[in-house]
Amino acid sequence: MAELDTYGELLDTDERIHRALGHPDPVQGEMQLECQLASNGVFVGGPGGCRDPRVLDLGPGADDWRLLLQVDSDDAADVMWGDLGRIYFWIRDEDLGARRFDRTWVILQCG
Numbered sequence: 001m002a003e004l005d006t007y008g009e010l011l012d013t014d015e016r017i018h019r020a021l022g023h024p025d026p027v028q029g030e031m032q033l034e035c036q037l038a039s040n041g042v043f044v045g046g047p048g049g050c051r052d053p054r055v056l057d058l059g060p061g062a063d064d065w066r067l068l069l070q071v072d073s074d075d076a077a078d079v080m081w082g083d084l085g086r087i088y089f090w091i092r093d094e095d096l097g098a099r100r101f102d103r104t105w106v107i108l109q110c111g
Contacts, residue, residue, distance in 0.1 A: 016072040017086070024067045024088055027109035032062040035090045035105040064092045068104055085110025 017025045024031065036059070038044045042052045069089040073080045081087050088107045095103040 016074045016076075017070065018072050018074070019070045020068070022067060024070055025086070026088075027086055027111055029109075031088060031090060031107050031109075032065040033059060034107060035065045036062040039103075039105050064094065065090045065105075066093055066096060068096065068101075073110075081108055082110030 019025075034044050037052070037055065040054065040058050040061075042054055042058065067088060068091045070086055071079070071081070071089075072086045073082075073084045085108055088109070090105045090107065091101070091103065095101075
């Protein structure tokens, strides 16, 4: 049990993770497919979106999404996203290359 407590202490850190580009630090899981589906009009706010017939056609496009910006909850900045969550700004490779930042997709994840 002591090992489990030690592991929990390692995970419970006050470090906030903000980043531009790179790989996300997800709170609730991967987001690329969610970006792909939602940006193409598939409702992803419940289980019905997974049954949408467009998922099979749209799914491969999830690989085109890249993290643009991740902003963590941060007491020092007086920012709180839900319950110690993070917001993630995603963009397609093509749109990033063309600097079409108006085509970003935002996702909030919190614990």
